Amino acid sequence: MKSMGVLITYPMSTYLQHQLHNRFTLFRLWDLPNKFNDEVGSIQAVVGSTHVGADRQLIDSLPALEIVSSFSIGLDKVDLDYCKQRGIRVTNTPDVLTDDVADLAIGLILATLRRICESDRYVRNGLWKQNDFKLTMKFSGKKVGIVGLGRIGTAIAKRAESFNCSISYHSRSKKPELKYKYFPNIIELASNSEILVVACSLTDETHHIINREVIDALGPKGVLINIGRGQHVDEPELVAALVEGRLGGAGLDVFENEPDVPEELFRLDNVVVVPHIGSSTVETETDMADLVVRNLEAHFSKKPLLTPVV
């Protein structure tokens, strides 16, 4: 397969690059001089990520493109309709990252409610010698509302249940096999939750699903946790609500315009901001990379894809 040309769009994983380089002829988009020299005709696969995917323009510039294998579960950076139209296969990395992302959602909840990062700073700044840290908010037993009850949402629910939290959700469709309470609209979910977690995929319908109305419904004691995509949230509205105290707190792994994060948030002690690390563990990166490679190998061997979306 060494002759198969594979284009990687972003340096998201050294391990992945290494695996790809060993099996295929690897092109690195950020290294390609002025894009689009002769070699481009030999590129049959694109490996994209949450940073840079495969939009229409890229797809059109690669006449031999057969498959896009995304190093992510989210496919908002891939023009799925166009791929479908052009007969280009698309794979992602579901399941292998579910646990890590769900773990981070719980980690963000605990860090935000119990002010873990702030109290760690408190100790390191020597303030404990002067006074005890203030009292914070209990997590156990709180009402958790989840937007999107797919693999990740379900994994978050399972974890939150062990903290005796009551779980409710909003989803495109009700899941009758699950015992959690369903809300047909997100405002009702937000009104009935103390902690609202965004765990759905980003589509045209879910763009800014967390808007002013939802934030107001969640309220001054409510906490928003986003491990989905930055564009799920109307960010300026969120920032204003936090700064003005209309929302109790937020734990955010994603932002509308990464790596830019609204600096007004840095002054607040009721937010935890992390740099899109949902699946960024050594273990999961390896599993994700292996899945990307196995999908490509399956495609080039004319075998069934492991995790196709298109």
Next chain:
Amino acid sequence: MESIGVLMMCPMNSYLEHQLETRFNLHRIWTVPHKTHFLNLHSGSIRAIVGNATAGADRELIDSLPALEIVSSFSVGLDKVDLEYCKEKGIRVTNTPDVLTDDVADLAIGLTLTTLRKICECDRYVRSGLWKKGDFKLTTKFSGKKVGIIGLGRIGTAIAKRAEAFNCPISYYSRSKKPESNYKYFPSVVELASDCDILVVACPLTEETRHIINREVIDALGPTGYLINIGRGPHIDEPELVSALVEGRIAGAGLDVFENEPHVPEELFKLDNVVLLPHVGSGTVETRNEMADLVVGNLEAYFNKKPLLTPVV
């Protein structure tokens, strides 16, 4: 009951102070400039002590209060109370179990997640503008890791229940095996430490458990192992832990308690694989109110000659 003298050992909670002073004659020992003079004046009327994890009732204090009948601790841990001496002198002792179990267990999981996934480091990384220069490094997965718990009481059990939801296999060390438990029992802490990825201290502090985490246990836990302490600082040989962390002989630690609070070894401040918290295990508004109500409830029960709510002695 306003003639009943209650001695509070340190500022622990304003709601509690308020509840006590509306019911009793509350003396705040930390506001007293001359302890001897104070004791001369009031020792005859002080019938109760309210202590906590920081300051309790040792033999010397007990001896200086001849009218003492009950010690009600604003904590579940009673390592600062001379229980044997109280038993000998017929002094009742109460603590605050159950109401704080969830908070402490939550914090144990919170410490585990923030340590393994470097959440606090990441938050600092974003706030300092470093994300614009590059992605953060990879961290360590929590789900599925082997969790070893020292002490399978209320808190240890609550931690185990939560860790199970993260698909973690649970094992434990305890003074005695718990046959009703499905978890794997190890008869020694060293064996438990060798076997697990994350070792959590959740037992009471007694003479036997002082420095239960020593060099040998730390070595057994090893360079891929993590230590989480939501018990008491003296459970760990702190200098040994510090050198192990600085030298990379264990992977990291999440610590809510220290040998000499509020002092925290400053060598730890340079490390990105530790999370250091100022003894906040039960520090939520909800739980401290419930603990305060339990302290007051126990004192009221005692002075009304009713059964104590949560007696230990």
